[in-house]
Amino acid sequence: MVDIARASGVSRAPARRPGRLPAIRRLRRAVTPLAWLGPAIALIVVVVLWPVYVMFNTSFQHFSPDGFLLGPAGSRNFTDLFAESGLSGILERTVIWVVVVVGVTMLISLALAQLFNQRFPGRRVARWALIAPWAASVVMTSLIFRWALDPNSGVINVFLHDIGLIKSFGSNEADWLGRPASALIWMIVVAIFVSLPFTTYALLAGLQTIPGELYEAARVDGASHWRVYRSITLPLLRPSFLVALLINVINVFNSFPIIWEMTQGGPGHETATTTVFMYQLKQAYIGESAALSVINFGLVIVVVLVFLKVTRWRDQVTA
């Protein structure tokens, strides 16, 4: 320990007298960090900034449905997009989708994390089991639910029929995915199901960072369980809660496979969110789809900025 301290002291010594360094060495010193940062910067430029540029560019171009550039489109892609009759419904649905899925996921995960933080026999197995919905492909999970909801022979319908809640197979009431409202509810259920593992683990990690002494002290002071949860657990869980919340908002907003596999956004666009609608548009209108992509991008940025502002992210997470 002492050795290291001395060594670093020695190496730092010349840095205190920069004036005496030759110019070349100074330049090299200034450039050296780039060697370390370079790959990361290059990655960000190629993987993040370039696609963003292409997206913006595409949204102002006129493309044929086969991907040929026919010339600039000005703002026509955007005016066409705003003239789409289904757009307002799709935006509303997107808000409902994100708020309900993320909200319910966070609530259930809080309870689950608390449960998994207790000692009980079989906890290890239970924790592993919780990973299953996360480990399974989302497409697979969605397909399984789609089949389970089949109006004629889906296992969920068979069960509901057996207990007398559904009178006959193939009827409108058994056709969960055919009616936009009930289809949306079922897709929300699936989205919550696949979001739970990550959220629960994020919160569980947070719970485990809370020092046991605080609970002991509270117990000595005679605080009730509820009081302990409100005054110790929740405030100290805030950083991991916020991280989980933010990642979920972005994930759920961008979620595509669940809706695509279960209803393809149909009938019409009546179960589509903006992400799914983007894909529906792409079939025939690439530029318009890119315009919606730009808007989605803007929405995510705005949501994230507002979120960071409201939660005073810096103080909470980096402190």
Add this chain to the structure above:
Amino acid sequence: MWSNMKRGLVAAMTLSAAAALALGGCGSSNPGSGGGGAITLKLVAADYGTGPQNSSQKYWQGIADAFHKQNPNITVTVQTINWNDFDSQVKTMVQNKQYPDVLEGDYFPDYAQAGLLYPAKDITSPATFSNLLPVFAKLDTYNGTQYGMPFTTSARTLFYNKQLFQKAGITAPPQTWADIQTDAAKIKRLGKMGFGLPLGPEEAQAESLLWFLGDGGGYQDASGNWAINSAPNVAALQFMTGLVKAGDTEPNPGTKNRTDLWKQFAQGQIGMINGSPALIPIIQSGGVLTSSDWASVPIAGKLGPLDKTLGVCDNVSVFKTDPSKKAAITKFLNFFYQDKYQIQFDQEYDLLPATNSAIQALSSDSTFGPFLKALPNSVQYSSAPVWTQVKTQIQQTIGTAMTQDPKQVLDAIQQTAQKGA
């Protein structure tokens, strides 16, 4: 324990990352088609099969192998895509400029417009070209040049379940819309579905056209102008809405696809459904209906059975990929257009041939005969490049006409058609 688990997770993630890298490596080491005179052709085809045992992958691989035996320097790689995903996957492929050499399935007139395709005449021998069924030539033509080549054809007829008809006390097959309405209601009383109405994205453009034709409508008028929101079309949708509201069809037709409903018909759950010969193997493999339990008749119209029907052909189109492959592609096309393979395909999937000589060979067949007679009278989709966009919009939105104002839905599609490609 927590840290144990984390270590396990990290190990698992490292493993899967390594696997992904290894797989990626395999993909990129695909040999090019250049060296040593060896040529690789990429064929992308629709899968007509109902499962792995009769997948079109098998049919095409058989041809590719036989062809390779005759031409050892040409290898054909085969990729088949199931019908549900065919349009969107091919579109994505083309949008990303990853063209196949030969495409079999739906034909996209806009690819001809974009100059992506070889004219049919340039890529086949004169004998093969003149053998192609002429009925569909117009559909495959853009600006006076034929680009698409019909590969397999089918005509639509109305299938009905004789067993259910008998149980419901119906004696004659349906001929008019009124027949369909009363018969469907009777079958519904048996606890079965009266009429199967697939208006989901898979092939809504076909189902709706059959109804439009029944009322004297269609997508275009006699002079070839778009007439999607015409009065007969609106009336047809209104009639269909009536059927749906009465519960004579499946619920929410806008979300139900052809393939699923055909399977239900094969299981004896549906009284009537518009079908093509491709429905026959599904009925046979279902094992529920024997050949005397069902029959097919001309499509019912508003006042009587239609004298014309929707003729659909799936096409071969050849992309201008690498000029050095052209001779090899021509050889391959001449090879797979032999009667032997046409007939093999039609017997496998109960579809109809697309060459004159193969039709002649099959004309006395009892299953195919009636359909072959209907072919020359068939109505076809538009060959205008904008049809690609119109079709997509019909597939995505026409089902909503069952719950919303049909006129508005059709107006929106008409607007797209008139805007042009």
